[in-house]
Amino acid sequence: MQHTRLAAQAAVEGELKRAREESTAALAEVSGHASALFVLACIALEAGDYRDAQDVIARLEAMAPGHLELRILERLLANQRRAAPAGWGQAFLEAWTELGRPDLQESALLPEFIPSALDEPALESAWNSAPSSRERLTLALLFPNPSETHARWVLQHVPEIDDSSLLVAAFDLLSDQRLAVSVRQEAVPVLRQRFTQLAGSYPQAMRLRLFHLLAGTERDESLDPQELDQLEAISVLPTWKEDSFTRPFLESRRGLKEMAVPGSGGAAFAIAERALGHRGVSLLLRRAAVTRERLSEDERRRMGRMLWRIGSQLTEQSSLLEHTMGALLMASGAGSLLHGRNQREAFAREDEMHAAVMTSLRAALDRWPLRSLSEQLLESRARSEVTWLRAFVGKGALP
Numbered sequence: 001m002q003h004t005r006l007a008a009q010a011a012v013e014g015e016l017k018r019a020r021e022e023s024t025a026a027l028a029e030v031s032g033h034a035s036a037l038f039v040l041a042c043i044a045l046e047a048g049d050y051r052d053a054q055d056v057i058a059r060l061e062a063m064a065p066g067h068l069e070l071r072i073l074e075r076l077l078a079n080q081r082r083a084a085p086a087g088w089g090q091a092f093l094e095a096w097t098e099l100g101r102p103d104l105q106e107s108a109l110l111p112e113f114i115p116s117a118l119d120e121p122a123l124e125s126a127w128n129s130a131p132s133s134r135e136r137l138t139l140a141l142l143f144p145n146p147s148e149t150h151a152r153w154v155l156q157h158v159p160e161i162d163d164s165s166l167l168v169a170a171f172d173l174l175s176d177q178r179l180a181v182s183v184r185q186e187a188v189p190v191l192r193q194r195f196t197q198l199a200g201s202y203p204q205a206m207r208l209r210l211f212h213l214l215a216g217t218e219r220d221e222s223l224d225p226q227e228l229d230q231l232e233a234i235s236v237l238p239t240w241k242e243d244s245f246t247r248p249f250l251e252s253r254r255g256l257k258e259m260a261v262p263g264s265g266g267a268a269f270a271i272a273e274r275a276l277g278h279r280g281v282s283l284l285l286r287r288a289a290v291t292r293e294r295l296s297e298d299e300r301r302r303m304g305r306m307l308w309r310i311g312s313q314l315t316e317q318s319s320l321l322e323h324t325m326g327a328l329l330m331a332s333g334a335g336s337l338l339h340g341r342n343q344r345e346a347f348a349r350e351d352e353m354h355a356a357v358m359t360s361l362r363a364a365l366d367r368w369p370l371r372s373l374s375e376q377l378l379e380s381r382a383r384s385e386v387t388w389l390r391a392f393v394g395k396g397a398l399p
Contacts, residue, residue, distance in 0.1 A: 151187075185216070223303075353386070
């Protein structure tokens with residue numbers, strides 16, 4: 001099984017020669033290894049060796065007849081043979097949908113979950129040899145456990161960050177409760193100054209102003225009257241943020257590819273998610289809940305309107321994380337306003353997205369060893385994750 005996992009990982013990374021070698025080794029160990037044959041079919045399809053792909057699919061059909069994964073693979077092969085093939089993602093979605101959106105999570109043919117080859121030692125090595133501060137900042141955002149060394153380096157370079165999304169991601173990193181209190185406290189005035197400077201370029205957007213307000217505050221600290229006045233001014237601005245989700249994803253992916261970082265697509269998506277600032281929105285939710293108990297009914301309604309407006313803007317964004325946090329803010333605001341119908345509306349939005357996520361998981365996308373499919377689906381998801389998820393339940397096409 002180890003050779004099959006390595007073959008699948010190599011295939012996803014685009015290293016088809018190594019993937020073939022590992023698949024061959026797996027087949028030598030276990031004659032008729034169906035999962036290894038499936039990976040071999042995917043390698044041939046990815047490489048454009050369509051006759052070989054067809055032959056391997058035929059062998060698999062004889063060995064393990066009736067598997068729906070093979071029907072999808074056949075549809076992908078037929079699509080690639082067309083004069084003008086559809087995108088890999090669209091072809092996959094159409095085939096999976098026509099088969100009734102089967103649950104492939106327990107598939108015996110698909111290889112096990114294909115993790116990224118990126119680990120902490122590899123990240124550290126890349127971080128040490130990064131060609132510029134921009135690349136080093138990108139890599140610092142990927143460490144699963146923030147270290148004081150990385151955090152202090154990021155803090156030192158905050159005044160140079162001219163990209164609002166990267167600044168929000170730096171705020172996320174420097175607000176991590178696992179960091180020493182001294183580091184987080186030192187970061188507050190530096191972050192606030194930079195938020196103020198960049199917010200001046202985006203007078204219509206909420207995000208940078210909100211995080212300037214919240215930076216350095218505690219979860220169990222109620223909002224004081226001055227903060228509520230500032231929050232109200234923020235809540236009437238016409239847009240949530242000054243940037244799209246797609247641009248940070250594409251730029252991070254390009255930089256990571258140039259540095260030959262494994263799993264660059266998934267890593268770039270993680271960075272783009274970190275740049276959304278969900279930690280800041282969670283802090284607002286918690287502080288609003290603490291504050292609500294200390295307000296008069298009129299004051300609660302006032303705060304409820306603020307939360308509803310900010311949440312409404314968040315739910316208009318393209319990412320699932322923003323949509324989810326926005327729905328929670330709307331529900332909290334509706335609770336303060338005592339608007340049961342509005343609260344039900346907010347929860348319905350969240351339920352719709354949850355159902356779409358659960359449906360998309362049935363396709364087991366993280367187990368398909370097809371680099372082109374993974375790359376196209378990830379790029380499509382980055383264009384609009386909400387639209388992408390709705391496509392998996394038949395509500396529109398992939399973005």
